[in-house]
Amino acid sequence: MSRKPCCVGEGLKKGAWTAEEDKKLISYIHEHGEGGWRDIPQKAGLKRCGKSCRLRWANYLKPDIKRGEFSYEEEQIIIMLHASRGNKWSVIARHLPKRTDNEIKNYWNTHLKKRLIDQGIDPVTHKPLASNPNPGTPKTSDPNDDEQSQSGSMSPKSLPPSSNSYNLQETSSSDETPRHGASLTSKKHLFKRSSSTSKVLNKVAARAASIGNILSASMEGTLISSTSLSPPCLNDDFSETSQLQIDEYDPFSQPSEHIIPDDISMNTELNNSAYDFSQFLEQFGNNEGDNIQDLLMSDVSSPSVDECDIMQNITDWSNYLVEDSDFNHDTNQDCDDRNFI
DNA sequence: AACAGTCTCAACCGCCTCGAG
C-alpha cells in the first residue's frame, strides 16, 4: 500500500512534446514494451507524467496508428456507431482499427458533427432537428446539389420525422406497392447519383438513428428476429424464397411498440432504403458469424470480425446508395494495402 | 502586410473502474 502517485511531481513538463522526447519514449517502449507507465518517465529520462507518456504513445507515437483523412467508409462507421453508442469513442475506435479514440472524437467534433447539423440532423439524437427552419440544406453551394431537390431522395423530406415514425407497414408506399416485392435492381434506381458526401451522410444518419431504435427494441425483446436466415447478397438477385426470408426477418417490417407507424406519409424512397439497409445489416451479421450487435452494441471488438469484410460491406451499401463512381473504389485493395503497411 | 476571427487537433484535466495489496 505504498504506491507512488502517478502525476504528482515537481518540474514535470507539460505541453507539446519535442522530437527528442518522442525519440526517448519510442526508444524505451521498443526496448521494454508498453505498460508500467508510472515508471516510464524516470526510466526513459523524461520529465513527463506517466499518464502523459501513455497518451502520447497511444494517440501519436504508436506505429500502427493510421493518420490523415478519414475515408468515406470510416465516416459511415463512426456515424452509425455514434447513433447506437453515443460518445463512446473508445468503443467506436475498436471498430476502426488504427484510429485512436482521440482522433475519432476530434474528427466528430470538428467535421461530422457540423456536417450533420448542416444537414438538419441532431448530432446527439441523430434525428432531424425540429427547430431547423431549413433542415438538410447544406451550406455548400455544390452545383451537383441541384439534383437533390429534384430527386427528393436526398432532400429533407426523405428524412424520417423521427426515427420512431419509421413506417413498418408492408404496403407503405403511396401506390400501395408492397415494398418487399420490388427487386433490388429497381429499387436502386430510386436513388439519384450524387457526388456529395454530405448527402450520403444525411441518409446514413437517418438510418443510424433507426438502427439505434431497432437495437433498443430488440434488446427489450419487442422485436422478433430470425437468426437462421441466409440473406441474399446485396449484389444478388432476389429469388422468391430469399424474398420471403427477408420478409420474415426484416426488423423494419416487424410490429413493434417502439417503432410506431404513425407517419404513413413518409417518403417511399426512404421506406425502401430503410428496408434495404436492414438487409445490409443482416448480411453484416451473417457474414461475420455473429449478429449486428457485435458491431453496434458490443464494448469489445470481436476478433472474428474481419476488418476488410466490414469495409467491403459498408462500401457495398454506400455504392448502392449513391451509385457514384467517386465511391466505387476497391476497398479490398485498400485493405490489402493497409495490411502491408 | 497586419490584424482578427475561425478551425484543427494534440494534450491536459478530472472522473471512473478495476484490481493489487
Added chain:
DNA sequence: TCTCGAGGCGGTTGAGACTGT
C-alpha cells in the same frame, strides 16, 4: 472487505495554422 493507485475514458483547452478582411 477496504483502500488507493494505474489505467482508461470523455470532455475541454489552447497553441498554432489557416482564412478573410
